[in-house]
Amino acid sequence: MNNDVIILDGSSLTRAQVAAIAYDGRRVALDPAQLARVQQTADFLADKVSCGEPIYGVTTGFGSNADKLLGAHRARDELPGGNPEQRDGTLMEELQHNLVVTHAVCVGEPFAPSVVRAMLAIRVNTLMRGHSGIRASTLQALAELLNRDVIPVIPQKGSVGASGDLAPLSHLAIVLLGGGEAFVGGERLPGAQALARAGLAPLRLSFKEGLALNNGTTQMLATAALALHRLEYLLEVADLAAAMTLDAFAGRTGALKPEVHALRPHPGQVQSAANLRRLLAGSTLADIPYHLVPRFRTWLASSWSHPQDQAARFDLSWDYVPPAQRHGKESFYARFLPFKGGKKHQPQDAYCLRCAPQVHGAVRDAWSQACRVIDIELNAVTDNPLIFPQMENAVVIEDQVVSAGHFHGMPLALAMSYLKAAIPVLASIAERRLNKLVDPANNDGLPAFLIGNEDATDSGFMIVQYTAAALVNDLATRAHPASVYSIPTSANAEDHVSMGANEARHVLDMTEDLSDVLALEIYTAAQALEYRQDMLNAARRLADRGDLAAFAAKVQGAPAQGQAEYAQFRDEVAALMQALREAGEFRAGDAVRKAFARVREVVGFMQRDRAMDAEVQRVCALVRSGALLR
Numbered sequence: 001m002n003n004d005v006i007i008l009d010g011s012s013l014t015r016a017q018v019a020a021i022a023y024d025g026r027r028v029a030l031d032p033a034q035l036a037r038v039q040q041t042a043d044f045l046a047d048k049v050s051c052g053e054p055i056y057g058v059t060t061g062f063g064s065n066a067d068k069l070l071g072a073h074r075a076r077d078e079l080p081g082g083n084p085e086q087r088d089g090t091l092m093e094e095l096q097h098n099l100v101v102t103h104a105v106c107v108g109e110p111f112a113p114s115v116v117r118a119m120l121a122i123r124v125n126t127l128m129r130g131h132s133g134i135r136a137s138t139l140q141a142l143a144e145l146l147n148r149d150v151i152p153v154i155p156q157k158g159s160v161g162a163s164g165d166l167a168p169l170s171h172l173a174i175v176l177l178g179g180g181e182a183f184v185g186g187e188r189l190p191g192a193q194a195l196a197r198a199g200l201a202p203l204r205l206s207f208k209e210g211l212a213l214n215n216g217t218t219q220m221l222a223t224a225a226l227a228l229h230r231l232e233y234l235l236e237v238a239d240l241a242a243a244m245t246l247d248a249f250a251g252r253t254g255a256l257k258p259e260v261h262a263l264r265p266h267p268g269q270v271q272s273a274a275n276l277r278r279l280l281a282g283s284t285l286a287d288i289p290y291h292l293v294p295r296f297r298t299w300l301a302s303s304w305s306h307p308q309d310q311a312a313r314f315d316l317s318w319d320y321v322p323p324a325q326r327h328g329k330e331s332f333y334a335r336f337l338p339f340k341g342g343k344k345h346q347p348q349d350a351y352c353l354r355c356a357p358q359v360h361g362a363v364r365d366a367w368s369q370a371c372r373v374i375d376i377e378l379n380a381v382t383d384n385p386l387i388f389p390q391m392e393n394a395v396v397i398e399d400q401v402v403s404a405g406h407f408h409g410m411p412l413a414l415a416m417s418y419l420k421a422a423i424p425v426l427a428s429i430a431e432r433r434l435n436k437l438v439d440p441a442n443n444d445g446l447p448a449f450l451i452g453n454e455d456a457t458d459s460g461f462m463i464v465q466y467t468a469a470a471l472v473n474d475l476a477t478r479a480h481p482a483s484v485y486s487i488p489t490s491a492n493a494e495d496h497v498s499m500g501a502n503e504a505r506h507v508l509d510m511t512e513d514l515s516d517v518l519a520l521e522i523y524t525a526a527q528a529l530e531y532r533q534d535m536l537n538a539a540r541r542l543a544d545r546g547d548l549a550a551f552a553a554k555v556q557g558a559p560a561q562g563q564a565e566y567a568q569f570r571d572e573v574a575a576l577m578q579a580l581r582e583a584g585e586f587r588a589g590d591a592v593r594k595a596f597a598r599v600r601e602v603v604g605f606m607q608r609d610r611a612m613d614a615e616v617q618r619v620c621a622l623v624r625s626g627a628l629l630r
Helices: 015-024 032-050 091-103 113-127 136-147 166-177 191-197 209-214 218-248 267-280 330-335 356-377 410-438 462-477 500-544 548-552 566-583 590-602 613-625
Strands: 005-008 027-030 107-110 150-152 155-157 181-184 187-190 295-297 315-320
Touching: 005 015, 005 113, 015 113, 015 218, 015 356, 027 032, 027 113, 027 136, 032 136, 091 166, 091 209, 113 136, 113 150, 113 166, 113 209, 113 218, 136 150, 136 166, 136 209, 150 166, 150 191, 155 166, 155 500, 166 191, 166 209, 166 218, 181 191, 187 191, 218 267, 218 356, 218 410, 218 500, 218 590, 267 356, 267 590, 315 500, 315 566, 356 410, 410 462, 410 500, 462 500, 500 548, 500 566, 500 590, 500 613, 548 566, 590 613
Parallel strands: 005 027
Antiparallel strands: 107 155, 150 181, 181 187, 295 315
């Protein structure tokens, strides 16, 4: 575990710190001055209770039971012979204990330890604000669960997002009481054994401490914060995937120019366009003239005569545009040579390439809006009631112990709804780029399904696109916002809830599928990029050798020797050869080449069909690990 300590003071916790605690095992410490304020609030509350003041959740029941006041003793104590169900502690202690143990009713698979570590850190931080009535000793015990890596078992499903995440937070708190279950060193143990293994003792809760521990937006906030951390990285991966694909297409960068995006300056769009320009810097593939790009032809034994080229995975070809077909297009052919290869003679790319800044940028803006909400929530007080010991001009207890609604998760829920709609959009445009790479009708002269298939036995990358399509469909079906469907709880005392816990949990899960879609695009784009570079450089080598007849043999529709147009054809072939020689080596952008090299460390070029399952897993793991961008 990392020894660097993050100080929690209730006011300065960041998303980056939450991620470091969750994923890197960072320890926490409690700010001493703020911890003293926490204890002052607990002492204030104890004083008010001793004076007999009625306080919600302390001397009253909860939710629909808020009209029930606690008595001086248990009702059955008045039975002749005494209470047959003797219990330790006061009614107020029993109230807090029961609140936790009866609310820990979640179902489903447990959250990953990273999510629970984030929940522990966030809960400690919000209670450090000193408006919840928890004792300093109880808060320190909660922090020790985190520092000693006691990870409460929290099933994933059971919160409606108001009053906060009651059920999952009860699973978090019940371990402090010696109940529930927890992971210690990867072993799942009963709560009491987990505490003992870590050298901790069970607690008895005091005034309002059960409510302080389980009333708040902590589960939805933890999953949202980790989802945003993940999505921030995936936005960079998406730009990289788009850049690699654009290079593989020898695409056009005019749509990325800064002066273009200055006319519609959505922040995310401007940032994505700038990022794509950076990733493509140094490319000699982007924006090359149409006529230089050959198209794939199936390799034949007679395709190449030079030994260096006979090992190629392809043959090359262009179509010749004879003079008779150039009428009215003279200005075009004054600029471009009359050869049609892999690139279409059009000034713009498909939307999935040309509009990448607009689409990626819109998702960036959705992410930024969610970050604004989550950054506020990380240092907010989200339980109820709120305690203000220093409130001036207080007349009655309700002036200082205020019942409010900060536990309601709708700010987070709506922010996550926005992201739930955005994530499938980012995955969808990536799948469209992948599909364009494998489709011979749209891949600008690359082989069908990115495989030579010289013996008609190969499927290549065909089914990679199927898998991406399945993931995109699955993401789209999960994009329906949970936040629009409130189901009242607590006998209609809680008659409008946020469902924010479901929303944020969905978003965190969806980032995993998004990661895999982007990995599949990168896996496919690497194959396409290698084909494109090899085909262009093979054409350049052929031109370098100066054998005009050998080069002319790659051109379809040429006039026969002796025909009137043959001399002009020879001159134009010579001009094409000269242009290829002068172009130098064809290569992707500097950053794209580095990413391509990382991909090639885990998977090689696929010349003939082979099992792809392990390769797909390795590329998906490469993207998930973050190593692709490091």
